[in-house]
Amino acid sequence: KYGHTLEILGDQYPTDEITNVTPAILSKIPLRVHTQVGHPLSTLRSIIESHYPDFSHLSSFSPLVTPFKNFDELSFPKDHPGRSVTDSYYINKNLMLRTHTSAHEVEVFSKGEDRWLLTADVYRRDEIDGSHYPVFHQMEGARLYSADASGMKEVEEDNERLSRHLETSNIVIEDIPHISPTNPVQQTHDPRHSELVAKNLKLSLNGLLLRLFGGSNSEEPLRVRWIEAYFPFTSPSFEVEVFFRGKWLEILGCGVVIQSTLDTSNVQGKIGWAFGLGLERIAMILYSIPDIRLFWSTDTRFLSQFKAGEITTFKPYSKFPSCFKDVSFWNPQDSAPLHDNDFCDLVRDVAGDLVEDVKMIDSFVHPKTNRSSSCYRINYRSMERSLSNEEVNGLQKNVVSRLTDVFRVEIR
Ligand code: PHE
Incomplete structure (x- = not known):
């Protein structure tokens, strides 16, 4: 790797x-x-x-x-x-x-x-x-x-x-x-x-x-x-x-x-x-x-809001909009489902601090095939600027392709 x-x-x-x-x-x-x-x-x-x-x-x-x-x-x-x-x-x-x-x-x-x-x-x-x-x-x-x-x-x-x-x-x-x-x-x-x-x-x-x-x-x-x-x-x-x-x-x-x-x-x-x-x-x-x-x-x-030796109250600069993207996938057959921390490290590696949070929003095991499915919701939000749709779509595309390449999951 x-x-x-x-x-x-x-x-x-x-x-x-x-x-x-x-x-x-x-x-x-x-x-x-x-x-x-x-x-x-x-x-x-x-x-x-x-x-x-x-x-x-x-x-x-x-x-x-x-x-x-x-x-x-x-x-x-x-x-x-x-x-x-x-x-x-x-x-x-x-x-x-x-x-x-x-x-x-x-x-x-x-x-x-x-x-x-x-x-x-x-x-x-x-x-x-x-x-x-x-x-x-x-x-x-x-x-x-x-x-x-x-x-x-x-x-x-x-x-x-x-x-x-x-x-x-x-x-x-x-x-x-x-x-x-x-x-x-x-x-x-x-x-x-x-x-x-x-x-x-x-x-x-x-x-x-x-x-x-x-x-x-x-x-x-x-x-x-x-x-x-x-x-x-x-x-x-x-x-x-x-x-x-x-x-x-x-x-x-x-x-x-x-x-x-x-x-x-x-x-x-x-x-x-x-x-x-x-x-x-x-x-x-x-x-x-x-x-x-x-x-x-x-x-x-x-x-620039901070001075050595002093504790002052941080004044947040404007908050930029969130962009939520979901990804659902089947975990590979015959192997443990992808660990939350593996998913999060993958996301951080692709998008760094442009991700505010990641939540697993669904997971289940298919009763017939026994395959497990996971769905994660990624909240993309920069603290410094507005992200364009294009940029977020690009990041999400990267997340998805790494998921399939590295963890061999099947996107649903
Ligand atoms: N190292 C412990 C932790 O990270 C904290 C700790 C330090 C506990 C020293 C006892 C004594 O959670």
Whole structure:
């Protein structure tokens, strides 16, 4: 499909039968918008960094990692769904695009860092709509303490200071105790140490959310809730959600770092926490950015609205008309129906950011022939200009011919 090698950041990589990165995805790798001065994601990164002034601030790690580093080293089970080619982008069997910034935990802990933030682009195969994009940005934060009396004294002092700080605010935090048989304190941890560290994690992140959201003048308080979560590399684990436009949005995952991560990193006698947050979600709320594609816009009507270090409300320029196109097809006989993510990557590769969203609007299995049929509706809409009928028809024609050529479906 793509020849025998792929060039990424100036180096050549062999492809194989599981290669599924597309040119559209590879084109994002060099952009590094999280470090572009004045870009909203970069400003948000610096604000978060300034909330952790004594942490190392890292942001130049390559997105190419081994599956071992992305998954195994972090204790993901062998059958974790995130490993599948329908969920993640592979250059080849031995190399993938990181799906999360946690992929660098062992590397950074191994260097002896015990308080650090790491910002990076991460890649996940996904649907197409206003809040999902296959490339987005995460920030990983971690803090280790000595697992002894002196370390715990330090946590306790930190916790007192952080609690005092959190008193008056325009934020309502829902939090309940989350330790349970499914979200346990680790066996190797003194429960009191684990509890203090988890408390430190929550206080520290509540402080961050307050810093990010607490300043809004709206009368409604910001609602934040802590819920139980599961990650293979933390226990106990938590998730934080923020209530926005009538919906709870997942903002971050976190927890007490599992000991095997620290063992692998050759870190002894320490206990600590880690979190990973999605920058786009937060930036969309803070800047009122309505569509996640805008973070990739080079249009001056977008970029010129922002100044480094400042969070301002984005004023959408005019909205251009949508053009809906449907495509229905029979999936090939004797093979699984085309995966939504395969359809979406195909569409992105043909039409890039000219597609606002894709919905499957129908699917059924023919009772006699047993063949399955799918119908997708593509919403073509540029954020920058009106699309002509001709242009949309051309794109749609390309989508259809790729569908038949690459996935051997039969158009209905
Ligand atoms: N890496 C996790 C994710 O992408 C988030 C996370 C980071 C959870 C660190 C726990 C600790 O969903």
